[in-house]
Amino acid sequence: RxxxxxxxxxxxxxxxxxxxxxxxxxxxxxSYSKNQSFTTRLNAYLRFKIWxxxxxxxxxxxxxxxxxxxxxxxxxxxxxxxxxxxxxxxxNHSSHYVPDGDMINETRxxxxxxxxxxxxxxxxxxxxxxxxxxxxxxxxxxSYDNNTYATRxxxxxxxxxxxxxxxxxxxxxxxxxxxxxxxxxxxxxTYGSYSLRDNRFVSWYFNGAxxxxxxxxxxxxxxxxLTNFFGTNPKYRHKPMWSIGGTWKLSNEKFFKVNWIDRxxxxxxxxxxxxxxxxxxxxxxxxxxxxxxxxxxxSYGISSFPNNSLRWEKTTTTNLGFDADFINGRVGISFxxxxxxxxxxxxxxxxxxxxxxxxxxxxxxxxxxxxxxxxLHGKPVVTRDFTWNVGYNLSLNKNKxxxxxxxxxxxxxxxxxxxxxxxxxxxxxxxxxHFAGLNDKGQALIYNKAGEKTLAQNATVDDIYYQGTATPxxxxxxxxxxxxxxxxLSFMFIAKLGHKFRKDTFQGSNYNxxxxxxxxxxxxxxxxxxxxxxxxxxxxxxxxxxxxxNIGDASYAKLRDLTLSYEFNKALISKIGLSNARxxxxxxxxxxxxxxxxxxxxxxxxNNFSGGMGGMTNAGYSALPLSQEYYIGISFGF
Numbered sequence: 001r002x003x004x005x006x007x008x009x010x011x012x013x014x015x016x017x018x019x020x021x022x023x024x025x026x027x028x029x030x031s032y033s034k035n036q037s038f039t040t041r042l043n044a045y046l047r048f049k050i051w052x053x054x055x056x057x058x059x060x061x062x063x064x065x066x067x068x069x070x071x072x073x074x075x076x077x078x079x080x081x082x083x084x085x086x087x088x089x090x091x092n093h094s095s096h097y098v099p100d101g102d103m104i105n106e107t108r109x110x111x112x113x114x115x116x117x118x119x120x121x122x123x124x125x126x127x128x129x130x131x132x133x134x135x136x137x138x139x140x141x142x143s144y145d146n147n148t149y150a151t152r153x154x155x156x157x158x159x160x161x162x163x164x165x166x167x168x169x170x171x172x173x174x175x176x177x178x179x180x181x182x183x184x185x186x187x188x189x190t191y192g193s194y195s196l197r198d199n200r201f202v203s204w205y206f207n208g209a210x211x212x213x214x215x216x217x218x219x220x221x222x223x224x225x226l227t228n229f230f231g232t233n234p235k236y237r238h239k240p241m242w243s244i245g246g247t248w249k250l251s252n253e254k255f256f257k258v259n260w261i262d263r264x265x266x267x268x269x270x271x272x273x274x275x276x277x278x279x280x281x282x283x284x285x286x287x288x289x290x291x292x293x294x295x296x297x298x299s300y301g302i303s304s305f306p307n308n309s310l311r312w313e314k315t316t317t318t319n320l321g322f323d324a325d326f327i328n329g330r331v332g333i334s335f336x337x338x339x340x341x342x343x344x345x346x347x348x349x350x351x352x353x354x355x356x357x358x359x360x361x362x363x364x365x366x367x368x369x370x371x372x373x374x375x376l377h378g379k380p381v382v383t384r385d386f387t388w389n390v391g392y393n394l395s396l397n398k399n400k401x402x403x404x405x406x407x408x409x410x411x412x413x414x415x416x417x418x419x420x421x422x423x424x425x426x427x428x429x430x431x432x433x434h435f436a437g438l439n440d441k442g443q444a445l446i447y448n449k450a451g452e453k454t455l456a457q458n459a460t461v462d463d464i465y466y467q468g469t470a471t472p473x474x475x476x477x478x479x480x481x482x483x484x485x486x487x488x489l490s491f492m493f494i495a496k497l498g499h500k501f502r503k504d505t506f507q508g509s510n511y512n513x514x515x516x517x518x519x520x521x522x523x524x525x526x527x528x529x530x531x532x533x534x535x536x537x538x539x540x541x542x543x544x545x546x547x548x549x550n551i552g553d554a555s556y557a558k559l560r561d562l563t564l565s566y567e568f569n570k571a572l573i574s575k576i577g578l579s580n581a582r583x584x585x586x587x588x589x590x591x592x593x594x595x596x597x598x599x600x601x602x603x604x605x606x607n608n609f610s611g612g613m614g615g616m617t618n619a620g621y622s623a624l625p626l627s628q629e630y631y632i633g634i635s636f637g638f
Contacts, residue, residue, distance in 0.1 A: 003082065010180055011085050014093050018081040030077035037067035053124040060116040071105040072155070079103075079185075086181025097175045098185060099154030099163035105190065106152075111144040133208035140201040150192035167191065168291045191290065202226045217247040225312075227276065239312055243271025245319075263325040270319070274312030282308050305360045313363065315342040331378040340369040341402075347421070350407040358407065365404050367427060371397035389481040396474050399427050414464045415546035417619050426469040430500055432546035433459060435530070442520030442533025444508075444544045456543035467551045473498030477560075486567045495557035501605055502620035503550045508532040508540035510616045545619035553595035554602040562587045573636075581636035588629040601625030 003020055011017040045059030073080050080103055087097035119136030154163025169175060171186045202225070209219035224240040250256055251264040258264075284306045289299035321336035345365030351357050374394045381388040401421045408414050408422075411433075419428035436445040436453045444456040448463045474497040481490040506513035511534065519531040530549055532540045544550075565584035573581045594602060604623045 007181060014088065014180075016094065017085050017088070020078075020082060020085065022078045027078045030074045031072070031079065033069065033071040035067065035069045037065065039063065039065040053122055055121045056119070057121070058118045060114065062114045063112070065109075065111045067109045069107040069109075072157075073103040075101050079188075082181075083185040086179060086184065087175075088180045090178050090180055097165070097170065097179060099165065101154035101156055101163065103185075103188070104152050104155045104162070105149070107146070107148040109144065109146045113140075113142045115140045128213040130211040130214075131209070133206070135206045136204075138201075138203040138205070140203075142197070142199040142201075144195075144197050146195045148190070148193045151189040153189075172291070198228075200228045213252075215249050215252045217249070218244075219246070220244040221271075239274070239314070241271070241273045241312075243269060243273070243317075245269030245271075260327055261324060262327075262329060263323065265323045267321045267323070268319065270317070272314060272316050274314050276310075276312055282306065282310055302357070305357065307360070307362060309363070311344060311363055313342060313346060314344045315340055329379075330382070332376070334373075334375040336373045338369075338371060338373070342367045342369075347404055347406070349405050365421070366402035367399060367421075368402055369397060369399040371395065385485050387481075387483040389479075389483070391477075391479040393477045394474070395476075397471075398473070399471070401425055401427060401429075409461070411459045411461055411464055412542060414461065415543070417545075417617075419470045425466055426471065428470040430467045430470060430502065430551065431464050432467050432548060432551070433463060433543065434465065435547035435549045438520055438526035438530070438532060440523045440526060442526065443538075444532050444540045444547065446543070446547070456547075457539035459543060467548060468500030470499055470501065470554070472496040472554075486569065488563075488565045488567065490561070490563050491559060492561045493557060494560045495555075496603075497555040499554045501552050501554040501602060502545065503552045504600075504618050504620050505545060505550050506531045507544040507618065508535055508538045510541070510618060512616065513618070541617070550619070552598050552602075554598075554605070555595050556598075556602045557593045558603070559590045559592075560588060562590060577638060579637050581634070583634045584632070586629075586631040586633070588631075589626045590628060592625070 008020065011020060041061065041063045043059070043061045045057055047055055047057040049055050075081075075084075080098075083098045084096055084100060089095040089097065115138060117136060117138045119134055121134045123132040124130070150167060152162040153165055154161075156162070166174075167189060170183075171189055173183060173186070176183050203223060205221070205223040207219070207221040209217065211217040220243065222240055222242040224238065226238075246268055248266045249264075250266055251258075251261060256264070284302070285304040287301050287303040289301060291298050318339045319336055320338075321334065323332075323334045325332040343366045344363035345367060346361050346363060347365030348359040349362040349364045350359055372395075374392075376390075376392040378390050379387060380390060401423055404421050404423050406422075408420075414420065414422075414431040415433060419430060421427055422429055422431075433456065434447040436447045439445055439455075445453045446456050446459055446463060448454050448459070474495075476495040476497070477492060479490065479492045481488065504513065506515040506519055508519075510516075515531055516534070518529055520526060520529055520533045532538070532544055563584055563586045565582050568578075568581040568583075570580065573579075592601060592603075594600075601623070604626050605620060
């Protein structure tokens with residue numbers, strides 16, 4: 001971090017200038033941030049016994065929090081010393097557009113949440129009949145008031161004072177022509193921002209269950225939520241969520257005579273639940289931009305279009321399953337099959353551009369999910385001193401976007417940095433091109449729909465194809481625990497399978513890529529490399545990152561956790577007033593297994609969701625793998 005010789009000479013020629021030497025150790029103490037927060041919580045409930053099995057309760061909670069964040073660059077920091085010198089006036093060397101003192105950016109946040117709940121509970125037993133039910137009402141409010149102040153210069157922490165400047169003129173370069181150096185500080189100054197949220201909810205709910213003879217169980221629930229985020233159209237304001245389910249405890253039947261099956265329950269349920277976005281509203285919401293020195297004003301954009309028909313996103317779920325235990329509890333299994341269909345999802349609905357917008361958020365999307373979930377547990381070995389416990393979980397999911405009305409008229413509307421939801425395809429889909437090599441100029445080629453080679457920049461929407469999903473199709477975990485007397489050894493493997501990722505690559509301009517040296521350099525190289533020629537500007541970076549050769553298999557398996565512990569004898573520790581005590585050694589992320597050709601950690605890999613592509617931008621970024629972690633600890637209780 002040095003300055004040019006010419007700048008150094010210019011500073012030395014003037015009096016009152018600050019030293020421009022840089023020491024990274026001392027500078028680390030001159031630029032710092034402070035964060036302070038305080039939260040108060042109160043919870044209170046009263047319960048009344050009205051009759052046998054009938055109770056009522058009323059209560060709630062209140063929480064209030066404040067936080068203050070300050071980022072300070074002191075006057076002696078390298079950044080502020082250089083800014084002070086650079087802002088020296090050419091006309092009057094004793095004048096500086098950056099006042100002497102610290103620079104402070106400060107944010108103050110305040111939040112307040114409260115909940116009031118009233119509820120009636122009933123439980124009763126009448127011979128072979130058992131009934132339980134509850135009904136209640138809940139009122140909630142969630143609010144915050146956040147204020148980020150404009151950057152202040154010339155700040156004195158002792159006096160709590162600062163020196164005002166004309167922020168608009170400074171950031172828009174009005175003083176640049178009178179500065180002896182560059183106005184590098186302008187990009188660090190912010191105008192500040194303000195955000196306010198006030199969410200209010202009113203809910204009514206009921207849950208009930210009836211069981212006969214510990215064999216047949218029927219349960220149900222219903223809930224209605226109202227909020228100020230719903231639209232003003234009355235027909236969408238009252239949409240209760242509900243569910244109903246039943247369980248047949250087959251193993252409790254008199255005719256069930258299978259000695260090696262301890263428990264066998266059959267379950268089924270159907271219900272409707274929902275979700276609401278807190279980023280949309282029924283009224284027009286504007287967002288303020290930055291001050292523009294040319295127009296002399298502040299631009300505004302539309303953050304949320306008015307929509308009086310906003311409503312809950314609705315999901316209907318059908319579930320079939322069973323639970324079983326065998327051989328005196330030595331082995332157990334839970335199995336579930338589910339089908340979920342989500343409708344009225346908030347999605348960008350395409351509009352006629354002549355209306356002033358190309359899309360607006362509406363309840364128009366639809367997605368279906370179906371899959372199975374299996375949980376196995378067992379004790380393969382049980383002796384007086386030794387026990388081996390095993391647990392295995394498997395989740396398989398298949399999903400499909402049923403409705404998503406988005407206009408994608410260009411190839412880059414499909415093959416871009418974000419995953420997309422498109423009708424007829426799985427969620428979080430990746431789309432791109434069939435790579436056809438490089439030409440003799442080092443430009444990327446693709447196979448078009450007709451199977452012919454063409455320049456990538458000539459691609460059309462018809463040349464796009466589906467390359468996979470970024471959402472795992474299978475999740476698994478396997479846990480083993482070995483217990484010998486007071487010693488315990490456990491380890492857990494996890495795995496995620498069936499999804500894809502976009503590799504980091506050299507796309508023609510990003511010379512900081514690890515593949516830069518393997519690029520095309522001269523005619524003939526197209527036979528030995530897949531990386532395009534290096535150019536300061538080219539069209540390949542809009543297309544090459546989305547070729548099929550840059551799609552990787554993101555499946556992986558890991559040894560997530562390994563723990564060795566020793567449990568102290570209770571008779572011994574009770575003498576010092578402890579009820580339990582344990583010492584343990586733990587290691588995490590010891591090794592991983594990835595697909596062939598994958599040299600990164602798929603769990604730590606970062607996708608580019610910035611929304612843009614440029615000369616130094618990539619569709620995916622290789623990141624450091626999750627590091628191995630080692631712990632030693634002790635836990636105890638009284």
